[in-house]
Each structure stands twice: as structure tokens, then as C-alpha cells.
């Protein structure tokens with residue numbers, strides 16, 4: 630069990646972590662979710678005493694600095710490349726292991742688990758980001774710790790790697806261990822985490838089971854309907870008491886009635902339906918709705934790229950941004966600091982890239 634209490638950290642007078650308190654329980658995977666710059670890495674560093682700040686974090690009642698054998702109790706590696714970029718991966722792990730009385734056999738075991746045996750004699754600086762992440766995980770697992778803390782461990786992993794990581798973390802937690810994993814990747818978290826601690830601008834936004842969090846979305850349980858007779862169907866649905874919102878073009882977002890009722894109503898009235906689907910990404914919607922006002926940086930998605938250049942909507946709203954999981958947008962060369970009108974120029978990047986942020990070597 631981890632108990633984080635009143636964590637605070639300021640950089641240049643600005644709060645990166647602002648009075649953050651939460652518990653991380655054993656037996657489940659707890660996701661630590663927040664947009665870029667929300668303060669996830671800073672929080673983790675504060676928890677482990679790697680950064681100076683206020684507050685206290687206890688691991689089964691003991692602060693990290695007082696743990697007798699930290700590697701055996703809390704598995705965490707900040708930046709494998711930074712530790713010693715020139716050292717071979719296996720040597721690096723062996724030295725870490727020796728410092729805590731952990732056997733060489735265990736080093737080979739964890740290298741095998743994470744799939745790095747064949748490249749164990751290479752230096753991490755020659756590794757891809759995905760391989761660095763695996764090495765970080767291997768280091769964190771060395772001491773067979775009761776608590777595992779991973780900062781953006783899935784960054785750089787390919788889909789097979791992510792699937793493996795997900796299965797691994799779930800199995801690790803199922804053994805009654807405590808698993809705390811940070812990410813800004815919502816789709817990934819929705820499949821990985823049972824419980825979520827969500828932050829924005831260093832403050833706690835939610836601390837609850839992932840399904841409860843997803844249910845907070847205004848789109849949770851809503852049905853997306855596409856029809857060429859959008860206004861007629863809207864009126865008919867309103868007459869049966871449905872909560873209907875018009876979306877773009879020929880779309881309706883319908884709440885309060887079952888899909889079957891919508892289909893039958895349309896059929897009885899000779900209305901053609903092109904789509905009738907339950908909204909499938911409520912976690913994304915909940916996250917974007919709740920964190921949007923607290924995102925440090927908000928990018929404007931480009932909805933179309935005509936020959937004359939990008940067309941920019943007035944503002945990237947939470948509903949517009951909810952499509953990020955299905956589409957890759959180009960993002961214009963303008964970031965907006967939330968809560969301020971000051972624009973700062975930056976290069977054009979992809980939304981996926983923006984979300985990936987500064988993650989190299991974390992984990």
C-alpha cells in the first residue's frame with residue numbers, strides 16, 4: 630500500500646504538484662493519468678524522494694529513504710540511459726543487483742522475461758526506446774518488489790509489447806502486489822488499469838475505479854445515430870423522452886433510450902439509419918472533459934488540410950478532442966497555455982507525437 634499525502638512542488642513559483650494526496654492499493658493496477666505536463670513524473674519523483682518538495686509518501690508505512698533494501702521493496706527506474714549510457718545492459722543490471730545482494734541468475738531471469746536476452750550484451754545507447762523501456766522494467770523487477778512504480782512504461786513499445794506489458798502488470802498485481810503506472814495514453818490505461826488517479830495541473834481530479842471514472846463522461850452510454858433524416862428522427866426521439874443532441878452533419882447523440890428502441894422508432898417511421906452504435910470510448914471522453922480545463926498545453930486540431938493550408942477550428946474542445954483515439958491530426962504551430970492568452974510558436978507536430986511528450990527513457 631502506498632500513501633501519498635499533501636505532495637507539493639513548485640518550479641519558478643509555479644505549482645507542478647499542488648497538494649496531492651492519494652492511496653495506491655495492492656492487488657489492482659492503479660493508473661496515474663494526466664495530460665502532458667500535468668505533474669505525473671514530478672509526483673513520482675516526490676514519492677521516491679528524488680525531488681525536493683513538500684508532503685510525505687509511505688510504502689507500507691515507511692518512507693522510501695528509510696527502506697532497508699529499496700530494490701526489493703519498490704521497483705522503479707527513472708532513466709536507464711542516464712544511469713550509465715556506455716555500460717552493457719547485462720553489466721548494468723548485474724551492478725544494480727550486486728548493490729542489493731541480488732543474484733546474477735535473477736538478472737538473466739528478468740532479461741528473459743522482458744525479451745532482452747539476445748541483446749543483453751549491447752549498450753543501452755544502441756537500444757530503441759522500446760528496448761530501453763524493457764530494460765527499465767527489467768531493472769525495476771530485479772528485487773522481485775512488492776511495489777512497482779512505472780513512469781510511462783508503454784512508450785516506445787510496439788502493440789505486441791504493450792499487450793505483453795498489460796498482461797504482465799495484471800498478473801503482477803493479481804499476486805497481491807501494488808502496481809502504479811503513469812500514462813497519458815487513455816486507450817492503453819482503459820485496458821490496463823482497474824483504478825485511476827487522475828491529475829491535471831498538479832491537482833487531483835479523480836481517484837476512483839476506472840469504470841466509475843468512465844461513467845462520469847457525459848457521453849457514457851450514449852448512442853451515436855447517423856441518418857439522412859436527422860431532424861425528423863430528432864423530433865421523434867424527443868417525443869419519446871430521449872435526451873438528444875445534434876452532432877456534426879447527420880449525427881445525433883442519444884441518451885436515455887435503448888438502441889433497440891431507436892432502431893424500431895426509425896423503422897416504423899421509414900427512417901433510414903446509417904449508423905447506430907454505443908459510444909465506445911467513454912474513458913477518453915471522461916478524461917478529456919475533466920482534464921481539459923487543466924491541460925497545461927492545448928493544441929488545436931486541424932480538421933482538414935486543403936491545398937491552401939490547414940483549416941483551424943476556433944478551439945479544440947473536449948468533444949472535438951474526443952476523436953483523438955481514432956484519428957491522427959496535424960496540429961498547428963500554435964500551443965495555447967490554458968488559462969492564458971499568451972501564444973507561443975512551435976513547430977507543426979502530430980497530435981500523437983504531442984501526446985507522447987518527453988518520455989524517452991522513462992520507466
Ligand SMILES: Nc1ncnc2c1ncn2[C@@H]1O[C@H](COP(=O)(O)OP(=O)(O)OP(=O)(O)O)[C@@H](O)[C@H]1O
Nearest residue numbers: 640645664665666667668669670671672813986987
Ligand atoms: N526540472 C524542471 N524545471 C522546471 N520545470 C519543470 C521541471 N520538471 C518539470 N517541470 C514542469 O512541471 C510541470 C509538470 O511536469 P511533469 O514532467 O511532472 O509532467 P508529466 O505529467 O510527467 O508530463 P508528461 O506526460 O509530458 O511527461 C510541467 O509544467 C513541467 O514543465
